[in-house]
Every structure is written in structure tokens, then in C-alpha cells.
Amino acid sequence: MAITPPEKDGTRLLYGCMALGGSWDTDTYGPADVDEAEAAIAAALDSGIDTFDHADIYRRGKAEAVFGEVIARTPGLRERIVLQTKCGIRLADGDLPGMYDLRGPSVVRRVEESLGRLRTDVIDVLLLHRPDPLAAPEDIAAALTSLRDQGLVRRFGVSNMNAAQIAALQRHLEFPLVANQLEMSLDRRDWLEGGVLVNTAAAAGNGFPAGTLEYCHENGVRVQAWGALAQGRFTGRQESPEEHATARLLRSLADSKGTTPETVLLWWLQRHPARVAPVVGSGRPERIRACRDAALREPDLTHEEWYELWIAARGAPLP
Template identity: 75%
Template sequence: MTNEAARAHDDRVLYGCMGLGGSWDPDPYGPQDIDDAEAAVRAALDCGITAFDHADIYRHGKSEAVFGEVLARTPGLRERITLQSKCGIRLGGEDRPGMYDLRAGTITRRVEESLTRLRTDVLDVLLLHRPDPLADPDAVAQALHSLHRQGLVRAFGVSNMGAAQIAHLQARLDVPLVANQLEMSLHSRDWVEAGVLLNTPDSARNGFPFGTLEHCRDHGIRLQAWGSLAQGRFTGRQQTPAEHATAQLLAELARHKDTTPETVLLWWLMRHPAGIAPVIGTARPERIHACRDAVLREPDLTHEEWYELWVTARGVPLP
């Protein structure tokens, strides 16, 4: 693995750039959108975050474009950060439905477009955003090898894929897959509950591909957690009794540990032995700053505290 790929593989927390770039439509971005993106990037850097996660579809490409504007404003920044993007989803339009597209030509074209928007000549990491049932894995592998040989992408990973899908692709690649980005949080708990619901009536309702965490751990594939802050469900937007109880518990633990509820929420993920790296998706600088201790401090949760948060968020006892 190259030094650049190893650095990307080891980032503790990533900043997710989906919230940058203004509205979710093809309309052009404006100067305020660039200023807002710069403020968010500055907040992330202030917290010690140096890994930035993109996708070609975020805000119809505007998230990458405004980030490129920030890089242009800040000489030397590109050399100090890890830049990751994703491809494989095509947004729907008037003439076609939304779809997944991992054809070799599409992968190459989308990477080239991302590089142009980001104003850089290389991605540190490229993730395949979603599985495409029509994808030819040999053709996908050839496209990735070509991007690597050309120096356009340093390392590769996947997103929203299970163990069998990862192994199927890795068998055709000469370079290791270094990351798998999944929805993981104290709210979206299928990833952790899949391992304890076996041999229970609730097992059939859990859709997480069992064995994926174990496969990633065994093969050195870093787990990245999108949606890690649970869209604010435990830090201001709680609605259900379980969410209110969890918010109260998070606040109590945060006071006890001299930190913020957001940090404790991220610590819950990071405390898992799989070495999960949260992706922080908020565009609000103050909320980014609330995650600072997740970067700077080791997860400070006991075995009992970790389980108390899990059971409280579930709203029902473990089986």
C-alpha cells in the first residue's frame, strides 16, 4: 500500500461534504455557497480532521465544485488532506430513472469529471458508491487498474457493499480495497444487531449482510460510517421516547466526561473493535466543532456505558 493510501486508511474521522454546494438541484452555486463551504472546511481542519469525503452526485456535482473553489483559495491545502470521492450512482431526470452505473467507461468518465470539479490531479481514494447488478466485475477491475496506472486514483474502496460483493471484486483486483462505507450509527444499528439477533424471531427483519464486519476486519478494510450523527435524532431532533431517553443519557455522559453529546455519539461507533471511522456530514461549523474530541481523544466509554447507550436507543432489552 502506498503512503498516501495508508494515510487515507488510517484517518480516524472524516468530514462528509454532501452538505456543501447549496441546493439539491442543477442550478449554479454562488459566492455564498463557496464561503459556507470554506467555513465548514475550516471548522473541520480546526478539529484536526484532514480527510474529506465526496461523491460525484452530491448537490449535482456542486459539493465537489465548491470544495475545488476552497482549494483554489488556499494554496498548499491539497497536500495536507486526504481527498476521497465516490461514483456509481446516476441521479434520475426527466428522460430516465435514477440508476446505478458501474460500467467501465462511466467510472472513468465520472472520475475525470470529479478531478476537474475538485481542481486536483489525483484522488487519494475512490469508492464505488452502490452495487450495480448489471456490472461486469472484470470490466470494473480493468477500469480501476487503469485509473491506478495513470496516477488518477491512489487507492480504492466500496460503499454499501456486503462481504460477498467485496470478495467478488477483490478477487479480480491487484490492489487492495481499503475502505467500505456503510450507514452506521446509534440509530441505524443493523450492522451491530445482525451479530446478536441470530437464532431469534427478529433475525429475519435485519437486512444487514451478516459477516461483513468480520470480513472487513480480517482483510484490513477500514469501515467508514456515513450518517454517524444520526441526523440529529439524539442531539436536538429527537421524537420517540427512546430517542429522548438516549439524548438524556448522551448529555449525562458528556457532562461526566467533559465533552459534547456529539462526541459521545461518535465514540459509541469508535469504541467498537472493528475500528470504525465516522463520517461527519453536518455543514454547520458549530456542530463540526462539537465533534472535536472524537478526533483528539480516545473513545472514553466503558463496556457498561457502551451497552447502556445501545439498549436505551433500542428501546427494548437485548434478546
């Protein structure tokens, strides 16, 4: 069945909410955690970011819960934002190990729980968090179709999936999958390196599935990049010679363009033809605001500057 790709998603930047909700070690949160979430949301909105990325497991559900508290006490907030969440990972519980679960009834139940925590009637985008080898695509598709028909979820996507997995699910859906969230950064470059290591000895060490970015680009699946700021490796906690060299180059480029190193780091992803939309996951308002120009300005990197950053980070010439 032919699926018409959606109109191009104009989202340049998402705010990742994994840092919200207090400790991973407890099931409770307090007023201070809600206040911290409110400050992070305000910083994101001030920076031109209106899409907020969740997962049902973040802080054991507390990230969604504190966000829902902020929605409840802020009139008009829900109408201003796009809410995205993920399901499909089950954390370890007692004697049960952590596992993946995309069985249809489990997906529906997790969505209903997320709706309650987020204090909303509808999720704008639901992503399947990780592939579940035991879940049949037709069963997953039936659950997604039911959620859509009930008006509980508007659009759907995936996370950490390759082209073949996306295509297998898409064959059972009458509506398009709109996003694939992958770990991508100037530090995590296997998605990029794989394309240039073909016919080299180093190719065997690259596990990124060939054709995934191309599939997404051709089929209107927006690529979202989690871990986009590389956990601060180039903007605050450099360790290796390559990281120090890249940090110096980022600072020089940022100064010349009147912006921040964080923005240049995100521009590097956004400059790719796959139209990568980075996810900014810091809980610190000042760090969120440092990314503002990545939401409000077109990526200001020349062809040569983009390659200079890549080569500095890899610490070796291209093959």
C-alpha cells in the same frame, strides 16, 4: 491471488461534504456557497479532521465544485488533506430514471469529471458508491487498475456493499480495497443487531448481510460510517421516548467526560473492534466543532457505558 492488506488507516473521523454547494434543485452556485464551504472546511481542519468525503452526485456536482474553488484560493490546502470521492450513482435525468452505473468507461469518465471539479490532479481514495448488478467485476477492476496506473487515483474502496461483493471484486485486483462505507449509527443499528439476533424470532426482520464487518476487519478494509450522527435524533430533534432517554444519557456521559453529546455518539461507533471511522456531514461549523474530541481523543466509553447507550436506543433489553 493473495492480496496483502494495507497498513492500518489512522483516520478517526471524516468530514462528509454532501451539505456543501447550495441547493439540490439547481445546477449553479454562487460566492456565498463557496464561503460556506470554506467555513466548513476550516472548522473540520480546526477539529483535527483532514479527510474529506465527496460523491460526484452531491448537490449535482456542486459540492465538489465549491470545494475545488476553496482549494484554488487556499495555497497549500490540497497538500494538507485527503480527498475521497465516490461514483456509480446516476441521478434521474429527464425520462431516464435514477440508476447505478459501474461500467468501466463510465467509472473512468466520472473520475475525470470529479478531478476537474475538485481542481486536483489526483484523488486519494475512490469509492464505488452502490453495487451495479449489471457491471462485471472484471470490467470494474480493469477500470480501477487503469485509473491507478495513470496516477489519477491512489487507493480504492466501496460503499454499501456486502462481504461477497467486495470479495468478488477483490479477486480481480492486484491491490487491496481499503474502505467500505456503510450507514451506521446508534439509530441505524442493523449492522449490530444482526449479530445478536441469531436464533431469535426477530432475526428475520434484520437485513444486514452477515459477515460483512468481520470480512472488512480480517482483510484490512476500513469501515466508514455515513449518517453517523443519526440526523440529530439524539442531539437536538428527539421524538420517541427512546430518543429522549438516549439523549439524556448522552448528555450525562458527555458532562462527566468533559465533552459533547455529538462526540459521545461518535465514540460509540469508534469503540467497536471494526475500527469504525464515522463521517460527519453537517454544514454548520459549530456542529462540526462539537465532534472535535472524536478526532483528537481515544473513545472514552467503558464496556458498560457502551451497552447502556445501545439498550437505551433500542428501547428494550438484549435478547
